[in-house]
Amino acid sequence: MRYLLSLLSCLLFWTSLSAMPNADSSFLHHPPYTLADSISSVKTDHSPVILLFFTHTECALCAYMERVLFQDKKLANFYQTHFTAFRVPLDSEIELVDFNKENISTTKLAQRFExxxxxxxxxxxxxAQGEVLYRFQGHTQRPEEYQWLGEWILNQGDKSExxxxxxRQQRYRESSAENLLPxxxxxxxxxxxxxxDLQEELSHVKEEQKxxxxxxFEMENCPFCQxxxxxxxxxxxAQTFYRQHFKSFAVDILSDVELTxxxxxxxxxKAFAQQHxxxxxPVVIFYDAQGQTLYRHSGIITDSQEFIWLGEYVVMGGYKKENFATFKQAKRHTLSTQ
Incomplete structure (x- = not known):
């Protein structure tokens, strides 16, 4: 998250950003182009999947993806090898030829995919039939993640989020174990x-019944956070438990990056952290589906089992009747008697 935040902080200065020349992502074809031709080439070529990347010049995350992540040579080579990729800009009406060989504008193409x-x-x-395999909305924090997305599209049968x-969890663990990442x-x-947008995330929490x-809450150069x-x-x-029960996000208490x-x-x-x-x-705060604080834990936890117990303490409503130290002591006693 901190890797992304430091880059996004720069992207939010729109005066300097707009003055930057458009970086040419080598694996993205720019309009005008004919999508129908891509279908026929995909069927005979070594690139079995088509990628449509929808973007806008006033979208900071789009700029981050195109001008930072997509400039990574390893990522670009991977997508150039395995995908036929197209850039679909939505800041202007550009005429294209769709998969059915009919004229269509970039905005109409976006509407078709909602x-x-x-x-x-x-x-x-x-x-190769022009059928949607997967829709990925948003950004990835590192170029490796977007490459893993491509690997997963090519090799995995289950295309659920x-x-x-x-x-993604598996690849991070493997990369860390192989010392490819800290x-x-x-x-x-x-x-x-x-x-x-935390307000929007609350709606996802309700939909997914989490x-x-x-x-x-963390900050740069905090040894306990690290x-x-x-x-x-x-x-x-711990990752599996928390993904099952919560939506989890990092907040840098010194960052000027905006949130909702x-x-x-x-x-x-920074203002959000001060408000709370x-x-x-580090500080971990749990909020319910209405955005109300359930429980606040201050300080470091390095033991993964204890961290899972903290989540169970919240999910089971233990915070309503006893402190976490008592809950944790009971858990350790149960574990020792098994």
């Missing part, structure tokens, strides 16, 4: 992708 500008960026993956989340980077798999939202990311947050069992509060108010992450009285880190 994409609006406030959902961007959106990646649509299609097979939960299946990709599990695959241990703390594997903790990215613990957190859900988000546009930073217990609520977990916010992990240690927690390298221990409890990378444990597969539970009540729809836009503010910086977070001044030292």
């Amino acid at each position: 994409i609006s500008t406030n959902q961007l960026p959106v990646s649509i993956f299609l097979n 939960e299946a990709f989340a599990a695959y 241990a703390a980077e594997a903790s990215h798999a613990f957190f859900d992708s988000t546009f930073g 217990a609520g939202i977990l916010l992990f 240690r927690m990311r390298e221990t409890a947050l990378i444990d597969p069992k 509060d539970f009540d729809g108010t836009t503010m910086t992450q 009285r977070v001044r030292v880190t």
Whole structure:
């Protein structure tokens, strides 16, 4: 998350951003193009999947994807090898030829896939018949994640959001074990992708019937936050438990990156942390489906089992009748007698 936030902070300065020349993502074909031709070439070529990347010049996350992530040579080579990829800009009406060899504008193509500008960026993956394999809405935090998305599209049968989340967790663990990424980077798999709109995330919590939202408050150069990311947050069992019961997001208490509060108010992450009285880190706060605070835990937890117990303490309503120390002591006693 911190890797992404430092980059997004720069992207939010729109005066300087708009002055930047458009970076040419080597694996994305720019309009005008004929999608019908891509279907015939996909059937005979080595690129079995079509990617439509919907973007807009005023979308900060789109700019981050195109001007930072997509410039990664390994990622670009992977998509150039395995996909036929098209850039679909929605900031202007550009005429294209669709899969049925009919003229269509970029905005009409977006409407066909039920994409609006406030959902961007959106990646649509299609097979050789032009059928949607998977819709990925949002950004990835690192170029590796977007490559893993492509690997998963090519190799996995189950195309559910939960299946990709599990695959992403697996790849982070493998990369960390092989020392391809620092241990703390594997903790990215613990957190859900988000546009930073907590009010919208509450609706997802209700739809998915989860217990609520977990916010992990941290800050740059916090050794206790770093240690927690390298221990409890990378444990597969902890990641699976929290993904089942909560939507989990990281908040940098010193960041000027904006988010939308539970009540729809836009503010910086720094102001949000101050509003919730977070001044030292790490702090974990659990919120219910209405955005009301359920429980607040201050301080580091490095033991993954204890971290799971913290989640159980909230899910089971233990916080209503006893403190966490008592709950944890009972859990340890039960574990020792088994």
